[in-house]
Amino acid sequence: MLLEVRGSRMCTSVRMLAALLFIVLCIQQGHGQTCTEGFAYDRRARQCIDVDECRTLPDACRGDMRCVNQNGGYLCIPRSLYNQPYRPEIPALPDPAYSDTSVGFSDSFLPAPPRSAEPSYPRVRSTTQCILGYTLAEDGTCNDIDECETNSHHCNPTQVCINTAGGYTCSCTEGYWLIGGQCQDIDECRYGYCQQLCANVPGSYSCSCNPGFILNPDSRTCLDVNECEDEPCSHRCFNTYGSFMCNCDEGFELAADGTSCIDLDECSFSEFLCQHRCVNAPGSFSCICPxxxxxxxxxxxxxxxxxxxxxxxxxxxxxxxxxxxxxxxCLDPLQCHSPYIEVSDNQCMCSAENPACRDKPFTILYRHMDLSSGRSVPADIFQMQATTRYPGAFYIFQIKSGNEGREFYMRQTSNVSATLILARPIKGPREVVLDLEMVTVNNVINFRGSSIIRLTIFVSEHPF
Known part of the structure; x- marks a missing residue:
């Protein structure tokens, strides 16, 4: 298109050229984790960065227009106009330049003075207004507005404002999460943050441990306490997971408090613990005898x-x-009373030639034995037999004296022997003297005589 200079300064042509310059700037205030249009949230940088629409939008500019990326938007400029150099000085024209204020900033394009060789083209003024979220500094640059500091954000009272390039983000503090535009407390206890006990508090949580454990430096896990180091037990202590157990030495038993040891009275368990008498001692017992x-x-x-x-x-x-x-x-020496005479240390004899011995036993033999008190019955306690045997003779064994209580009886075991039987228990201490008689009968020579064993029984006081 050829431009001709007229007196009207070609106002119509300038407006046509200005119409060719289509400026697209989409601005939308961001909040939460969304950015204003023209920006995208960078998760690594945790801020909003500019989107290059010329690269990402297919056919951002149509026809013979060239796309020029801007911070937060882009411009469409005719390629022929974009490739021509800007002139350093352009005289002002009396007609007002076309200004589009619908996008938040104003750009005026002024035609160059008429020249025969060079066509006129618009020039972007250096006083371009900044996009939303930025403010113009004295040096002509656009500085980010900190909406959080100026309190120009729209975060609700439960949220925290975080400033971003060209905008801001509404977030929640640690321990809260965003639900329905509101920051609500996270119940960390539901997610097993604590090993044992957990108490949720607004925006945080607190861990504690069961008795027998202490909280580790990580404030989450619990460590078993070795209670035995404090010696809580009277005798022996065994540490267990989360607790401890006390044990007592032999002869003691654990008291109701679970830590003290008290003496065990073994003598109270059984009367047969000792044969005679039991004496309790701390942690033990002893038996004593009479x-x-x-x-x-x-x-x-x-x-x-x-x-x-x-x-x-x-x-x-x-x-x-x-x-x-x-x-x-202590047994005194044997003394035989007349008409008996001593024939040995323990035997007295009455001679058959002596008329005084006619009705008396021929010999008296002295024997001694001991017997435990309360001995079980019946019991064979003494045996008696003939030492001299005569042809045609037979023998009769009997208790002649000393058995007034009928505790004993004689049982003949053969023609020449018999056994003394204890029939009833005898309690001691006691001394029993029995005369056990052996009668010899010989009908061939018409002889009848007897011999006595004088048995002295010492019954003990105790049954052992």
């Missing part, structure tokens, strides 16, 4: 002390020491 006994190796049984063997007796040299269960006795 005089004349000592505690056996098992620690519970009582064993007789043989004072005659140990020499711990009061018998004289003329006496004979006889030991029995739990004691001893």
């Amino acid at each position: 005089p004349g006994y000592y505690v056996y190796e098992d620690g519970r049984s009582c064993e007789d002390i043989n004072e005659c063997d140990t020499g711990n007796n009061t018998c004289t040299t003329a006496q004979v020491c006889f030991n029995f269960q739990g004691g001893y006795t």
Whole structure:
């Protein structure tokens, strides 16, 4: 198109050229995590950056128009006009330049003075207004407006304003999330942030531990406490996961408080714990025996002390020491009363030639034995038999004296022997003297005689 200079300064042509310049600027205030139109949110930079519409929009400018990217928008300029250099000075024209204020800024294009060789073209003024979100500085540059600082944002009271290039973002503080435009508290306890106990608080949470645990430095996990380091138990302590257990030494039992140990009275468990008497001691017990006994190796049984063997007796040299269960006795030398004469240390004899011996036993033999008190019955305790046997003779065994309580009886076991039986228990201490008689009958020579065993039984005081 050829431009001719007329007196009207070609006002119509200038307006036509200005109409060819189509400026597109879409501005929309952003909030939340959305940016104003012309910007896109960069997740890494966490801010809004300019979108190059000339690259991203297909056919951003039609026809012979060239796309020029701007901060937050783009311009469409005729290619022939865009390629021509700007003139440094353009005289002002009396007619007002066309100004489009619908997009938030004004650009005036003034035609160049008429020249025969150069066509006229518009020039963008250096006083271009800034897009929304920016303000014009004194040096002519556009500076970002901090809507958060100037309180020109539209974030609701529950939100936090975060300034971005050319806009702002409405977000929530840590511990809250955006739901329906409102910042609502996150219940961290629902998501297992704490290992054991969790207490939700506005915008945060607090972890704690069960008894027996302490909170780790990460404020989330719990560490088992070794309570045994504080020695809570009287005797022995065993640490467990989250707790501890106390154990007592042998002879003690755990008290109701679970930590103290009290003595166990073993003697109260059974009367058979000791053979004689049980004595309780802290953590243990001991068995004691009556005089004349000592505690056996098992620690519970009582064993007789043989004072005659140990020499711990009061018998004289003329006496004979006889030991029995739990004691001893000193036997005086045998004295045979007339008409008996001594034939050995323990036997007296009455001679058949002596008329005084006619109705008396031929011999008296002295024997001694011991018997435990309360011995179970029946029991064979003594055996008697004939030492001299005559042809045609037979023998009768009987208890002649000393059995007034009928505790004993004789059972003949053969023609020449019999056994003394304990039929009833005897309680001691007691001394029983029995005359056991053996009657010899010989019808061939018409002989009848007897012999006596004088058996002295020492019954002990105790049943052992």
